[in-house]
Amino acid sequence: MVDNQAGGKRHVDAIVIGAGPAGLCGAIAIAESIGDGTKVLVVDEGIEPGGQLPKQTHKFFGHEGFYASVRGFEIGKRLVDKARELGINFLMQTTLAGIYEDSIVAYDRNSNSVSEYTADYILIATGASERFLLFKNNTLPGVYGAGAVQTLMNQYKVMPGKSFLIIGAGNIGLIVAYQLLQAGAKVKAIVEATSKIGGYMVHANKIMRLGIPILLNHTIISALGEDRVEGAIIAQVDGKFKPIPGTEKEIAVDTICLAVGLQPSVELVAQTGAEIKYISELGGYVPVRDENMKTTVNNVYVAGDLSGIEEASTAMIEGYIAGYNIAQKITGKDMSEKITNMKNELVEFRKGPFAAKVREGLKKMGISFPGGGYREEIQQMPSSLSRLKAVIECPQAIPCNPCETSCPTGAINTGGNINGVPQVDYEKCTGCGICVTKCPGLAIFLVQQREEHSIVGIPYEFLPVPEKGSSVKLLDKNGKYVADGQIDRVMINRKEKTHIAFLKVPKGMEGVVRHFEMSTVSEESQAYICRCEEVSRNDVEKLIDSGITDYEEIRRVLRIGMGPCGGKTCRSVVLQIISEKTGVPISESRLGAFRPPVIPLPIDAIVRYAKGVGTDE
């Protein structure tokens, strides 16, 4: 950095605004190419660099070259480390307050003072902000943006509430729901105004198999509460998104989480004089730019969500494209090979159906990206799997291929395009489970049909990790209870933290069971039935479940009714539980014997009687 004069403007080759994935990759590309990171300055409002990456705990989609299968916070760390190694300067807690004709003004919150910069090139990667939604009481404390909840929960490890309602079933809403459940919160429902889930089906499946309802054609009417959220009123909507009278429903929650989309943060790029255009497919007002990410102002480039709402992977690629272009101009060296490589990456990423909107939006800027050319055919689960094999339930063409690249035997392929629906070559699959732990969508299961039962291996990222042999309730893909089962074993993955829980499931249910619930002891079942011997409802129920349904037998095993009271308190309760569990009416079940003495009778009393002591003579 060149200090022109004390208190004067400082000059850098390139100033990068925003330290998220796009800005970081742009800065890295410039610094690497010009061989001097100190000539690149990154300015960001946040406390730490990384943009929204530090709050992402899920594994990212894409391919290895752009950190697929790596969790977001880890990607952020790697990019920041790389940037720091290159000597790039960071101005954190600093807001770029304005871009003027002759000066770029930054406000440092820490020192409470501004500083002035000039730069040959500006890369603006200011990202986006969350869209707001209009409903009654939408400003009550407890109504939070989805990103805000992620920041609190995943970055600061603070939970803003206990039970949540999520508005919006796009990827962010679905991901936040899953992350809330991982943190131990309750998610009452996700409501979505349109008639379909907007996010990836694999994200939706992750929460649906936990039993979280996704209410389509629903919206929020009002937040309830005086000074903070105590609930919400939701209602069904018609084809024009108008609430249908009479369908209102009240839901008790303490936090409402808005995940209704993002809008590009265009304030700064607009100040450079660059042309701004409203393109709804890209998220609203966006800067007009060319294939090289150059705006209509010669030395101003953009990348990431600012240039159109998309994914972190494409934000990184756009960052590189902008960065290499800037570096090419600074150094005068030909960087076209690197630029072309990155452009080809974008073409691949944007071929799929989820990129259709982006393709449509970019077309309005005169940039065209081809769609299609990937496999959509979904492979059916083989009817016979005598050995453990991978079963992939990834039904949509999404740009992601770690299953393919992680498979040690080359058994999985996406059909030549990263968007292709993956298929398994069952001759080659060894059932090792590596793909299960790598898949960002947690959409791969291991299945084996055994003689007496089947085995289903499920990716598992919750606490507590179940113990081998424990009884579980088996759930289907909608979180509905289908049968009782058992944990056969758990493959622990300490590094990546996606474990595989192997379940013993009834034969024929290997295609149905997709999650489980620990058979937890409820508070009610911890209640004591027998005061004398301290026997709980759970103790009795477990014994009945094991096949012992006769009162006398239960009494012998648990000593219930054999305490000082002789069963006066507990007998009728036990008989009722037996009846509930077996379906046999109390009147028809064996009552058990009543033996004397009916009270604790001191031996002494008998002895005294026998000796003739104490009786009336």
Added chain:
Amino acid sequence: MGRLVEHPILDVKSSTSKTHVVFYFEGQPICALPSDTIASALIANGIDIFGFTEHNHARGFFCAIGKCSSCLVEVDGIPNVRSCITPVRDGINVRRQEGRGKPKW
């Protein structure tokens, strides 16, 4: 509301850190972690009303990344501090902001 004490993915050791920062909210001492922002410390302590609008409506935080200005508080008499992106410091006096904040003159 409160701090996470266990998590299947994240390291939450910092939540149980022994080093603390103490600051004041409406005169009451608040125990925070050195890594906290004012907003995260308040919510961890069960406080989610950060101020009142000029029409006396309660406001809390909303975006957590310094964009929405819903979480403005007064710190050591200075209003309009974005609590979501301001780290905690020992001994600071934080108050609920009312309206646009009271001028000092």
